[in-house]
Amino acid sequence: MSSPLRIALIGAGNMGQQHYQHLKTLTEATLCAVADPGPQAAGTAGALSIPQLKRWHYLDADAGWHQPLQAVQEGFNADEALRLQLQHFVKVARGEAKPLVSVADAARTLALIEAIREAAASGRACVPARIEE
Secondary structure, three states: OOEEEEEEEEEHHHHHHHHHHHOOOOOOEEEEEEEOOOOOOOOOOOEEOOOEEEEOOOOOOOOOOOOEEEEEEEEHHHHHHHHHHHHHHHHHHOOOOOOOHHHHHHHHHHHHHHHHHHHHHHOOOOOOOOOOO
């Protein structure tokens, strides 16, 4: 058996604390660091409030700020979901599985978070950096 995968958590809020609790139960991984970058952001297709798992979205894909948002409460088993997520992460890090989210999607999320941070600091509208596939 290989040595435990060293994991750093980014985010020390409620989900970070939940991940920590589940990481303690895994023999194949160990927590080595925690960082909390601050604000969260939503994607263009909607948002998911965490830990409530309430999904916010528009009924019409072309809707905008002037149409009402729809809220859907998603069901889940938090213990099983987090355990499966962390086990998949360990497999990806070891090259045993492919990521569920592409590098380009992750980069677009980071670009959006940076644009939000910049907008909040400057008080002006900011556009996320364009990330190519």
